[in-house]
Amino acid sequence: MSEAMKAADYKSELKPIWCPGCGDFGFLNAMLKAMEELQLQPENTALCSGIGCSSRLPGYIKAYSFNGIHGRVLPFATGVKMSRPETTVIAVGGDGDGYSIGAGHIGHAARKNIDITYVVLDNNIYGLTKGQASPTTPLGVKTKTTYYGNMGTTLNPVRMLIAYKASFVARTFSGDPKHVQKMLVEAIQHPGFSFIEVLSPCVTFRGSDQFKLIREKVVYLDDDRDLSDEVKAFDIANDEDKLTLGVIYKQIRPTYGDVIRHNVIERARAASNGTPDIDALLKQFQP
Amino acid sequence: MSKVLIKGNEAVIRGALLAGCKNFFGYPITPASEIAEAAAYYFPLLGGTFLQAESEIGAINMVYGAASYSTRCMTASSSPGISLKMEGISYLAGAELPCVIIDVMRGGPGLGNIAPEQSDYNQIVKGGGHGNYRLITLAPNSAQEMCDLTMLAFELSDKYRNPAVVLADGIIGQMMEPVEFPEPVQVIPERPWAVRGTRDSHNLVCSIQLDPDLLEKHNLHLQAKYAEMAKNEIRYEAIRCDDAEHIFIGYGIVSRILHSVVETLRAEGIKAGLFRPLTLFPFPTPQFDAFAKDPNIKSLFVCELSAGQMVDDVRLAVNGRKPVGLHTRMGGNVPTVKEIIEKFKESR
Numbered sequence: 001m002s003e004a005m006k007a008a009d010y011k012s013e014l015k016p017i018w019c020p021g022c023g024d025f026g027f028l029n030a031m032l033k034a035m036e037e038l039q040l041q042p043e044n045t046a047l048c049s050g051i052g053c054s055s056r057l058p059g060y061i062k063a064y065s066f067n068g069i070h071g072r073v074l075p076f077a078t079g080v081k082m083s084r085p086e087t088t089v090i091a092v093g094g095d096g097d098g099y100s101i102g103a104g105h106i107g108h109a110a111r112k113n114i115d116i117t118y119v120v121l122d123n124n125i126y127g128l129t130k131g132q133a134s135p136t137t138p139l140g141v142k143t144k145t146t147y148y149g150n151m152g153t154t155l156n157p158v159r160m161l162i163a164y165k166a167s168f169v170a171r172t173f174s175g176d177p178k179h180v181q182k183m184l185v186e187a188i189q190h191p192g193f194s195f196i197e198v199l200s201p202c203v204t205f206r207g208s209d210q211f212k213l214i215r216e217k218v219v220y221l222d223d224d225r226d227l228s229d230e231v232k233a234f235d236i237a238n239d240e241d242k243l244t245l246g247v248i249y250k251q252i253r254p255t256y257g258d259v260i261r262h263n264v265i266e267r268a269r270a271a272s273n274g275t276p277d278i279d280a281l282l283k284q285f286q287p
Numbered sequence: 288m289s290k291v292l293i294k295g296n297e298a299v300i301r302g303a304l305l306a307g308c309k310n311f312f313g314y315p316i317t318p319a320s321e322i323a324e325a326a327a328y329y330f331p332l333l334g335g336t337f338l339q340a341e342s343e344i345g346a347i348n349m350v351y352g353a354a355s356y357s358t359r360c361m362t363a364s365s366s367p368g369i370s371l372k373m374e375g376i377s378y379l380a381g382a383e384l385p386c387v388i389i390d391v392m393r394g395g396p397g398l399g400n401i402a403p404e405q406s407d408y409n410q411i412v413k414g415g416g417h418g419n420y421r422l423i424t425l426a427p428n429s430a431q432e433m434c435d436l437t438m439l440a441f442e443l444s445d446k447y448r449n450p451a452v453v454l455a456d457g458i459i460g461q462m463m464e465p466v467e468f469p470e471p472v473q474v475i476p477e478r479p480w481a482v483r484g485t486r487d488s489h490n491l492v493c494s495i496q497l498d499p500d501l502l503e504k505h506n507l508h509l510q511a512k513y514a515e516m517a518k519n520e521i522r523y524e525a526i527r528c529d530d531a532e533h534i535f536i537g538y539g540i541v542s543r544i545l546h547s548v549v550e551t552l553r554a555e556g557i558k559a560g561l562f563r564p565l566t567l568f569p570f571p572t573p574q575f576d577a578f579a580k581d582p583n584i585k586s587l588f589v590c591e592l593s594a595g596q597m598v599d600d601v602r603l604a605v606n607g608r609k610p611v612g613l614h615t616r617m618g619g620n621v622p623t624v625k626e627i628i629e630k631f632k633e634s635r
């Protein structure tokens with residue numbers, strides 16, 4: 001076995017071009033540490049993203065790094081995982097990428113329990129395109145496309161993901177990289193679709209007081225409860241006066257890959273005695 | 288009327304409002320975002336609506352809905368976002384619905400970059416979506432024309448019950464220039480075909496025709512409509528073409544550079560002219576046919592910010608009767624006057 005990897009070893013040759021003070025720096029550092037903690041091997045790790053400031057992340061980390069299409073990171077990551085199940089697949093994107101243009105994909109990756117980790121760096125704004133409203137922009141906030149104040153109710157992503165039956169749902173804050181690291185480690189280890197909502201302020205288009213405002217509302221959860229209690233999880237998500245950080249919901253159930261492997265691939269392999277005969281196999285599987 | 292110093296992208300929205308547009312549905316993307324941002328500011332003030340859709344697919348389908356219900360409506364985006372709208376655009380064309388789509392082109396393929404290109408020519412002019420449809424396509428080369436051609440797009444779109452596109456490039460969208468705004472349009476044509484609840488009629492807007500004969504008939508009707516556009520709506524600008532021996536052809540920002548090319552060559556005693564299509568569909572094919580037949584004209588020279596897309600239409604029209612030179616730049620690079628003149632001289 002080669003020498004243990006250190007967090008710094010996972011850094012790529014690209015220097016982040018995020019604005020000074022951007023919340024995404026805290027996440028990047030936590031990610032590097034989580035990779036060290038798990039000793040993820042770059043050649044066995046796929047980092048996928050959509051498009052946005054947050055989606056730049058894969059460029060900064062040594063792994064198989066993909067920068068895909070705005071909003072399509074989940075189908076992309078699903079393709080990677082299905083074709084190479086042994087790979088650790090982590091998908092990253094912003095709130096615009098994931099909750100707006102890409103929102104239609106979330107439910108399907110979640111309900112199929114595709115064994116990937118999906119991280120949304122939520123800054124409540126479109127950062128890369130310079131400050132338009134996103135689904136998590138608070139009501140009434142003035143942005144470049146909500147000149148008269150944001151009019152739509154703010155999306156609660158944690159509640160959405162619980163409703164979609166994501167098998168692991170957590171929230172964390174890039175202002176607390178240790179906590180981010182802990183959530184990442186648990187999420188990556190979770191067998192199935194794991195989701196982390198990371199509060200990660202955009203200092204340029206939402207203001208540098210975001211860190212302070214979030215800190216004032218933060219409450220930490222312990223795991224001292226039945227994590228698979230959906231009602232309790234909804235209660236936590238529904239309490240919007242607080243920003244509860246931690247694992248909010250967790251359920252162990254077979255992943256999509258497990259089901260295919262167990263229900264078909266392994267049975268077929270056993271039945272075919274090493275030399276697959278399609279007609280004989282089809283007979284075996286006829287209802 | 289006094290002139291206002293304004294960005295091309297903002298001029299689009301002022302033009303749309305003057306044309307009586309009531310609804311804007313969009314999604315941010317550089318270098319087109321200022322159009323949506325200006326719409327967010329102006330539309331509600333004037334009694335219309337602005338809505339930031341969840342995606343470009345959402346936006347074009349909102350346009351589909353609003354157009355079916357008979358209001359002047361529009362959307363705007365840039366190349367990757369336009370690609371995403373293509374399904375909806377094909378349906379709008381099939382259902383014969385008027386609407387205006389602004390495409391401020393950027394570098395591709397894929398995410399490419401946010402610098403100017405003209406590589407959406409094929410997807411807009413040739414039909415990036417499925418089926419035999421055409422889009423009225425107008426090519427502005429100034430902030431003034433961003434306003435004027437947006438207004439014209441609304442007019443033609445209603446006249447032919449067909450989506451119309453203003454095909455601009457990143458520079459024309461971002462550039463600030465003085466614009467003189469025309470008087471607002473007073474009369475917007477009736478739309479008796481639109482879906483509206485009336486007691487004694489039933490209008491259905493759709494693009495489905497299951498019967499092959501009916502679908503063929505519908506397609507023939509569409510083709511006849513496009514032929515009608517080709518007969519009536521070709522627009523172009525020809526500068527110093529009357530006695531020209533060499534015709535330079537380009538649209539959008541390129542036409543402004545070509546104008547300097549023509550003046551520089553004229554100063555050297557070379558009889559150059561500029562031909563700038565304002566309508567890319569309908570394409571000024573008859574004008575190119577005339578160039579091809581003109582014994583004075585020795586060559587044509589096309590310049591584009593693409594691998595060479597419009598040049599195909601020029602070559603089809605010229606049909607081998609005159610040499611057609613080509614200089615292209617891609618990736619967001621814009622050619623200089625000197626560079627074009629060198630390439631032109633090399634090609635001779």
Ligand SMILES: Cc1ncc(C[n+]2csc(CCOP(=O)(O)OP(=O)(O)O)c2C)c(N)n1
Pocket residue numbers: 051052053054055070093094095096097098121123125126127128129134202314315316317343367368371
């Ligand atoms: C199809 C398409 N539409 C629009 C864009 C422009 N675009 C790039 S990133 C982005 C949103 C960025 O916001 P978010 O996902 O929240 O990421 P952030 O920059 O805030 O991290 C948009 C609209 C695009 N690249 N592709």
Ligand code: SF4
Pocket residue numbers: 017018019021022023024053054123127128201202203204205
């Ligand atoms: S614009 Fe906002 S999200 Fe993007 S790098 Fe700057 S601070 Fe971060």
Ligand SMILES: [Mg+2]
Pocket residue numbers: 052094095096121122123124125126127134
């Ligand atoms: Mg964001």
